Amino acid sequence: AKPLLRSDYQPLDFKIVNTDLDFYFDTEGDFRATVKSTLDFERQNPQASSFSLDGQDLELLSLKVNGQDWTDYELELLPGEGKFQTLHIDVSKLENLDKFTVQIENTLEVANNKLLSGIYKAGEHICSQCESKSFRLITYYFDRPDNLSLFTVKITANKEKYPYLLSNGNPVEKGEAANGYHYAVWHDPFPKPCYLFALVAGDFDVISDEFTTKSGRKVDLQIFGEIGKAEQLRFAMSSLKRSMKWDEERFGLEYDLDLFMIVAVSFFNMGAMENKGLNIFNESALVGDKDTATDARLKRIDKVVGHEYFHNWTGDRITCRDWFQLTLKEGLTVFRDQEFTSDTFDRTIERIESVKVMQNFQFDEDRGPTSHPIRPEKVVSQDNFYTVTVYDKGSEVIRMIHTLLGEENFQKGMRLYVERHDGQAVTCDDFVAAMADASGVNLDKFKLWYSQSGTPHVTVEKKFDSQNQILSVHFSQITHPTNDQAEKQALVIPLKTVFLNREGEQVTGLKTLDGELVPELIVLENDSLSLEIATPCDLAVVTNLDFSAPVILHQEYDLQERAFIAEHVPNEYARYQAVQDLNYEIYKAYLSGVQVYAAQALGLYLGVYRSLLEKALDNPALYAHLLSFSSPSVIAARFEKDLDPLALENIYQQVQIALNRAHGHRAIELLDKLPATGAYEFNVTQAGLRDLRKTLLTLATVNGEHADKVVELYTNADNFTDRINVLGVNLTNKLGLDELEQEFLTRYHDETLVLDAYQSLKAQLAPDLEAIKQQFTLHTFDAHNPNRVRSILQPLARLNFAVMYAQDGSGIKFIAQQALQADKFNPQLSSFLVALLLNFFKLSARYQQQILAELKELSAQPLSNNMQEKVDKALE
Numbered sequence: 001a002k003p004l005l006r007s008d009y010q011p012l013d014f015k016i017v018n019t020d021l022d023f024y025f026d027t028e029g030d031f032r033a034t035v036k037s038t039l040d041f042e043r044q045n046p047q048a049s050s051f052s053l054d055g056q057d058l059e060l061l062s063l064k065v066n067g068q069d070w071t072d073y074e075l076e077l078l079p080g081e082g083k084f085q086t087l088h089i090d091v092s093k094l095e096n097l098d099k100f101t102v103q104i105e106n107t108l109e110v111a112n113n114k115l116l117s118g119i120y121k122a123g124e125h126i127c128s129q130c131e132s133k134s135f136r137l138i139t140y141y142f143d144r145p146d147n148l149s150l151f152t153v154k155i156t157a158n159k160e161k162y163p164y165l166l167s168n169g170n171p172v173e174k175g176e177a178a179n180g181y182h183y184a185v186w187h188d189p190f191p192k193p194c195y196l197f198a199l200v201a202g203d204f205d206v207i208s209d210e211f212t213t214k215s216g217r218k219v220d221l222q223i224f225g226e227i228g229k230a231e232q233l234r235f236a237m238s239s240l241k242r243s244m245k246w247d248e249e250r251f252g253l254e255y256d257l258d259l260f261m262i263v264a265v266s267f268f269n270m271g272a273m274e275n276k277g278l279n280i281f282n283e284s285a286l287v288g289d290k291d292t293a294t295d296a297r298l299k300r301i302d303k304v305v306g307h308e309y310f311h312n313w314t315g316d317r318i319t320c321r322d323w324f325q326l327t328l329k330e331g332l333t334v335f336r337d338q339e340f341t342s343d344t345f346d347r348t349i350e351r352i353e354s355v356k357v358m359q360n361f362q363f364d365e366d367r368g369p370t371s372h373p374i375r376p377e378k379v380v381s382q383d384n385f386y387t388v389t390v391y392d393k394g395s396e397v398i399r400m401i402h403t404l405l406g407e408e409n410f411q412k413g414m415r416l417y418v419e420r421h422d423g424q425a426v427t428c429d430d431f432v433a434a435m436a437d438a439s440g441v442n443l444d445k446f447k448l449w450y451s452q453s454g455t456p457h458v459t460v461e462k463k464f465d466s467q468n469q470i471l472s473v474h475f476s477q478i479t480h481p482t483n484d485q486a487e488k489q490a491l492v493i494p495l496k497t498v499f500l501n502r503e504g505e506q507v508t509g510l511k512t513l514d515g516e517l518v519p520e521l522i523v524l525e526n527d528s529l530s531l532e533i534a535t536p537c538d539l540a541v542v543t544n545l546d547f548s549a550p551v552i553l554h555q556e557y558d559l560q561e562r563a564f565i566a567e568h569v570p571n572e573y574a575r576y577q578a579v580q581d582l583n584y585e586i587y588k589a590y591l592s593g594v595q596v597y598a599a600q601a602l603g604l605y606l607g608v609y610r611s612l613l614e615k616a617l618d619n620p621a622l623y624a625h626l627l628s629f630s631s632p633s634v635i636a637a638r639f640e641k642d643l644d645p646l647a648l649e650n651i652y653q654q655v656q657i658a659l660n661r662a663h664g665h666r667a668i669e670l671l672d673k674l675p676a677t678g679a680y681e682f683n684v685t686q687a688g689l690r691d692l693r694k695t696l697l698t699l700a701t702v703n704g705e706h707a708d709k710v711v712e713l714y715t716n717a718d719n720f721t722d723r724i725n726v727l728g729v730n731l732t733n734k735l736g737l738d739e740l741e742q743e744f745l746t747r748y749h750d751e752t753l754v755l756d757a758y759q760s761l762k763a764q765l766a767p768d769l770e771a772i773k774q775q776f777t778l779h780t781f782d783a784h785n786p787n788r789v790r791s792i793l794q795p796l797a798r799l800n801f802a803v804m805y806a807q808d809g810s811g812i813k814f815i816a817q818q819a820l821q822a823d824k825f826n827p828q829l830s831s832f833l834v835a836l837l838l839n840f841f842k843l844s845a846r847y848q849q850q851i852l853a854e855l856k857e858l859s860a861q862p863l864s865n866n867m868q869e870k871v872d873k874a875l876e
């Protein structure tokens with residue numbers, strides 16, 4: 001397919017201002033549904049006399065304009081997969097072209113729609129997913145985000161099978177229809193683009209609650225889930241209420257309808273969808289309680305519920321003009337969900353988790369074949385741009401604006417943005433303009449972050465002149481060419497920086513030689529920046545604190561200095577980063593092949609590790625991170641080239657053994673000292689203790705000893721986190737506690753999401769490909785369900801280096817074949833799977849050749865646009 005360019009944007013000649021949809025689901029067998037749409041048009045361009053509507057997989061039954069049968073149309077079938085259609089309608093014969101009504105009747109695929117887009121069956125339920133370009137699978141329309149319309153929706157279906165009939169906005173009417181059918185009518189009073197349309201039909205358990213907004217609007221809250229699992233929706237309800245409150249308090253943004261609904265479905269390509277008033281969620285991001293979800297998944301539920309709710313303003317009330325602007329709503333809403341999680345739980349931990357996504361995933365995307373700016377220039381399949389770059393780097397860009405402006409000015413900017421653009425479809429430029437205008441801070445140069453791809457490398461060099469008592473610090477930046485863009489310029493890079501003395505204390509009030517105060521936020525705006533600081537003694541420079549800019553930092557430290565910072569820096573985020581850096585150095589020392597150096601590095605690390613163990617009780621959640629030696633997959637993310645995954649795996653195992661020898665007994669001592677968690681509660685302290693307990697148990701049992709402690713934790717567990725942690729320790733350290741695994745499988749036989757977590761663990765630790773294939777035989781497995789497929793294949797590719805990168809190339813081939821298979825029915829799934837191979841560019845020659853050979857074979861097959869775009873970029 002031909003790529004679309006950002007620069008090609010053209011405003012609409014006509015707009016649809018009212019959309020009336022009347023659905024009839026004749027739900028016997030392999031049904032297609034029928035929809036009658038009544039669309040009120042208004043002309044925008046006085047010269048225009050025709051327009052084109054998008055469609056896909058539709059059968060047109062009739063077309064009328066102003067109530068008359070209309071023959072001035074042409075239905076064009078576009079070449080390629082997926083039966084893309086364009087319906088050209090000529091209205092030049094009308095007397096009044098400024099306002100007219102078009103009525104269309106068409107059928108649409110439902111029961112055989114395996115794309116999980118448009119309207120499809122998710123198990124027994126019927127549901128919709130329209131973002132970004134799937135409304136065209138429902139009816140002919142301007143399937144683009146800048147057409148804002150009011151929607152009225154009537155749904156008719158079998159009453160017994162589909163007692164709940166839901167759509168956006170407010171319920172207007174319901175009643176009985178012939179043959180045991182019934183209907184419901186919904187009206188959404190807010191104009192919206194069609195990608196926010198939603199429809200759900202089915203039988204559910206519902207939990208209800210209410211929330212009163214700060215201006216006194218009483219809002220009914222309803223969450224719909226699988227029959228028999230209502231209890232597993234309670235946590236999400238508490239998240240929703242807290243999200244609503246938080247958005248009022250922190251952003252002053254209030255909910256605007258009398259009803260807010262969330263529905264959990266079992267087949268879904270993404271996490272969730274922010275349809276106006278009717279969010280639809282992948283059940284994995286909504287359903288769970290202490291007995292079926294880990295602390296980490298509950299935290300994710302909290303975050304995603306927040307994220308989708310926050311879209312009500314940043315996405316729904318103010319939407320994107322075109323899909324190139326996706327980060328306008330996604331970067332901003334990720335920033336908002338990160339702030340929500342920080343304010344609710346622990347800011348440092350949340351920051352560390354967001355930074356991990358950047359360092360472990362986004363940096364690779366930025367240097368790989370699919371590199372793109374947060375606002376892309378060129379797109380074949382929009383589905384391929386729901387990326388960590390658009391979302392997470394997008395959020396980092398918003399965070400830098402927040403850092404440069406400060407909270408108060410940032411909120412002023414938000415208020416101006418809402419005041420100017422409520423009810424509009426706008427661009428990233430509009431957002432930045434509101435921020436700049438409200439704060440008076442010039443962001444012209446900063447805006448390069450929207451159009452430049454690639455991760456800047458920032459180098460910090462320092463020199464201390466003891467004679468003249470001058471510390472010179474030199475910052476410089478460079479962004480290397482990326483696959484999509486050869487020329488790079490200097491970016492505006494805000495660097496939070498502190499200086500430490502020899503005792504590890506922060507030195508404040510430092511001045512440059514001209515007497516200027518050295519600010520805590522150093523903004524690098526050009527290729528380089530030099531500071532001459534007056535100080536009687538040498539200082540350590542700790543910069544990019546809190547990851548104030550999404551850059552890769554280079555600083556010449558020797559191992560001792562790194563160890564010193566890891567132990568002494570008075571800032572927990574900086575400590576985390578220093579420990580990460582130290583872990584990386586250990587790997588590098590081993591990889592150097594110089595044994596003395598490796599031994600020295602290890603010795604130093606063991607020393608730091610000991611002091612970390614001593615401090616672990618101060619902040620269990622954080623120290624659980626600090627005490628986990630970086631996994632091979634995390635280290636792999638730091639490589640730019642010549643990566644040998646199997647070598648990393650090998651080093652990891654050696655260091656685990658050394659850690660166990662040196663500190664296994666200390667881990668046991670500390671385990672015995674850990675305060676009892678008490679009855680399960682979901683909070684930072686308890687979750688931190690559970691995490692730390694797992695880290696310590698893993699360390700203590702590396703050589704197979706102390707299995708009794710593992711059994712004890714399982715036996716006493718009153719929650720799922722401890723149970724799955726025990727299973728993890730058992731499998732990691734091969735403790736052979738098969739009876740625990742059996743107990744687990746019996747206990748959770750009917751909990752599909754729990755078994756996903758189990759399968760992930762098995763896939764991560766499988767000894768060979770046979771053991772992976774074994775996972776496909778579990779009773780819950782279904783190759784058409786993305787949750788099932790991803791929970792096996794993602795950990796295989798990302799975490800199980802031994803099987804994925806097996807000498808004979810079988811792991812790589814397996815992923816390629818799975819992708820090809822999925823491509824036959826779900827291009828979003830296959831595109832996700834093929835992306836697991838796109839790290840080839842950084843692997844050493846053997847792996848690289850194996851992957852490229854597989855990709856070439858794939859490219860010889862007929863592929864979906866989604867997959868083709870990625871394969872083409874890889875082979876470019």
Ligand code: B3K
Binds near residue numbers: 274311
């Ligand atoms: N906006 C949706 C993503 C839909 C993706 C469709 N391919 C989820 C979110 O970011 O909130």
Ligand code: ZN
Binds near residue numbers: 311329330
């Ligand atoms: Zn979003």
